[in-house]
Amino acid sequence: MKGTVFNIQRYAIHDGPGIRTTVFLKGCPLKCYWCHNPEGIKEEVEIIFRMEGRCLNCGDCQDACPQKALKREDGLLLIDEKKCCKCGNCVTVCPTGALEMVGQKMTAKELLNEIEKDSIFYEQSGGGVTFSGGEPFFQPEFLAKVLKLLKERSIHVALDTAGQAPWEHISELLQYVDLFLYDIKHLNPQKHEKGTGLSNELILGNLEKLAGSGVHIIGRFPLIPGFNDEEENIFKTGKYLNTLHINQVHILPFHGLARGKYKDSASLFKEIVSPTAGDVEKTREIFASCGLKTRIGG
Numbered sequence: 181m182k183g184t185v186f187n188i189q190r191y192a193i194h195d196g197p198g199i200r201t202t203v204f205l206k207g208c209p210l211k212c213y214w215c216h217n218p219e220g221i222k223e224e225v226e227i228i229f230r231m232e233g234r235c236l237n238c239g240d241c242q243d244a245c246p247q248k249a250l251k252r253e254d255g256l257l258l259i260d261e262k263k264c265c266k267c268g269n270c271v272t273v274c275p276t277g278a279l280e281m282v283g284q285k286m287t288a289k290e291l292l293n294e295i296e297k298d299s300i301f302y303e304q305s306g307g308g309v310t311f312s313g314g315e316p317f318f319q320p321e322f323l324a325k326v327l328k329l330l331k332e333r334s335i336h337v338a339l340d341t342a343g344q345a346p347w348e349h350i351s352e353l354l355q356y357v358d359l360f361l362y363d364i365k366h367l368n369p370q371k372h373e374k375g376t377g378l379s380n381e382l383i384l385g386n387l388e389k390l391a392g393s394g395v396h397i398i399g400r401f402p403l404i405p406g407f408n409d410e411e412e413n414i415f416k417t418g419k420y421l422n423t424l425h426i427n428q429v430h431i432l433p434f435h436g437l438a439r440g441k442y443k444d445s446a447s448l449f450k451e452i453v454s455p456t457a458g459d460v461e462k463t464r465e466i467f468a469s470c471g472l473k474t475r476i477g478g
């Protein structure tokens with residue numbers, strides 16, 4: 181059994197204590213319009229055309245494709261997902277890196293080997309490994325296998341989750357997770373659905389059960405102007421975390437670095453304006469007034 185991993189980031193210092201390796205698992209049930217990693221939403225491996233001025237229009241990729249899955253239309257290279265067998269030939273022959281294969285299939289043991297390469301840094305810094313995504317619980321069996329191997333090696337595990345998963349998937353893994361980094365995107369179910377595609381009912385229910393289990397949780401609040409930045413919502417979120425005895429929140433201000441990943445002109449991402457330093461500080465103050473320890477960034 182293999183999982184699909186789309187990035188392994190070493191020497192991370194924002195996703196939990198110490199120096200960490202962050203593993204990004206592919207697949208997510210939500211579709212947040214501000215997502216910084218939209219390439220992590222689909223579970224399957226994808227070939228992505230990142231034109232961004234890199235394509236020479238040489239046609240080498242089309243010549244190398246055994247499935248005739250590539251065609252050019254209005255200057256864009258289109259990939260027929262139904263025909264593409266993910267052989268990667270097009271990526272290999274592309275001289276400029278305009279094409280990219282996102283995601284690789286790995287066994288739990290293969291992933292463990294990658295993680296263990298940095299064990300010395302975990303030991304020296306009090307770090308470990310963080311699972312992010314996508315949504316880590318979107319691949320529950322694979323995640324369970326890796327977490328069990330990590331537990332045997334006493335490697336600290338943090339799980340960065342949006343909480344949209346059956347409670348059984350979460351509860352089964354509680355004993356293998358040292359820290360949950362839990363996203364709260366909006367407390368209002370209708371607004372949550374508008375921004376992410378799904379209501380927050382399951383997410384909040386899971387968080388309440390998780391908090392009741394006594395596991396260490398840090399709340400994460402993505403600050404998205406025009407979506408969840410009203411003072412009232414921030415205050416209610418802070419109070420809500422407080423009632424669950426969660427005493428720390430990370431504020432993750434929106435930034436536009438992923439803008440190039442959104443080619444669709446209808447995408448709402450391009451309309452989001454990054455919060456100012458003053459907006460971020462105001463958010464921090466509101467959370468602090470609710471008795472929470474705050475941190476800007478993960």
Ligand code: SF4
Pocket residue numbers: 227244245246247248249250259263264265266267268269270271
């Ligand atoms: S991955 Fe293979 S099948 Fe898919 S578009 Fe590239 S060359 Fe064609």
Ligand code: SF4
Pocket residue numbers: 234235236237238239240241242257273274275276277278279
């Ligand atoms: S091989 Fe690369 S540079 Fe050449 S046409 Fe294909 S995407 Fe463009």
